Amino acid sequence: MLSTVSAVTDQRSAQPEPGPTGTALRLMLAAAEAFADKGFHATTTRDIASRAGLSPAGVYVHFASKELLLYQLSKDGHETALSVLQVAAEQADGPREALAEMVRRFTTWHAEHFTVARIVQYEFQHLTPEHRAEIVTLRKRIEGAVHSVIEDGVAAGEFEVADVATTTLAVLSLAIDVARWFAPGKRRTPEAIGDAYADLALRLVAAH
């Protein structure tokens, strides 16, 4: 059910068939808002239930625990974030275009879906050790995608960086931190922020 929640948040796509049924989806959206707003531990199952229009007990028909709700959201969000990077990398021509497009779309995603993005970046530490381990694997692939394109750019003589690992972290920080400060109603749109940050990323790698 990759990006089911994101897709619904988008209000772009007609209802696809698989994944959570209507009520489960409503619960995930309710939980996403609550977790992003107050954090996992400050959110009560009663809060989630009432946001979704259910009684406190109604949650447990669809999710066995509050942690499982977080896990589904976190996994879904990480998979979507990784997919955003991969699609951008595939479609672009050369490291320079690839990095710009990856940062543009990754940043835009963090702003547009800042509730899920906040859960992805700041709440995964509250998962069980087993679930956290699974998510950490996805996080390494996200970091690896950015690391690769910078490495390619250096090898091709298009980028000049002092240290690939440090620059990778810096580029990721730019986009990730958007989930912390972004709020709807900001002057700049998610797309404008993505455009600006793509340029800034090219400066970080001293692209020719």
Next chain:
Amino acid sequence: MLSTVSAVTDQRSAQPEPGPTGTALRLMLAAAEAFADKGFHATTTRDIASRAGLSPAGVYVHFASKELLLYQLSKDGHETALSVLQVAAEQADGPREALAEMVRRFTTWHAEHFTVARIVQYEFQHLTPEHRAEIVTLRKRIEGAVHSVIEDGVAAGEFEVADVATTTLAVLSLAIDVARWFAPGKRRTPEAIGDAYADLALRLVAAH
């Protein structure tokens, strides 16, 4: 008691006279570790008490509530962070040196004091509305300090940026996000990260 907690964490300074007494200080250090590790709401007063070697009731002799403990830590941390920026700005000669020195020290602080920095950047939303409002004022001054130096650099013809506000956010994101990913025992020292990020900030503003 500006930076009392940071100073003790440093193990650099001999005991100064004002501020919290020994036990209150131990409680603040215990709370800082716990809040940074698990977040405010996941931390129990029992946890804080036991880390400080006290009974659960012992906390309330020194702090009237758990929130007040967070408030003291947050205020102390924000004042120190602001002071780091101000000292760097005063000592430097010209916008280029000022920006580099501010980012160097601000970043190093976020790594070296990553427990307090994490509370500063990610836990202040759990303060009471009154306390949060006070902290927001400090946060605006922090953002203003970076905004000013970039504006000065542009005015002096030393920097070239598309938008001062966006670049300010990006520079701050670089340093702030260090508090999220830094962990003791990392290959790079706080100082090395600060040095690298000072260079990256100069790239972001296209310093001549």
Next chain:
DNA sequence: GTCTATACCTTGATAGAC
């Protein structure tokens, strides 16, 4: 200033009727 004991409340989760 610190302790033991505990009040009082909210929490995550379950039982069982419909």
Next chain:
DNA sequence: GTCTATCAAGGTATAGAC
């Protein structure tokens, strides 16, 4: 699948002895 009712556990904070 949803509800009402409820449980056991653990939360913040206080009372009162020492």
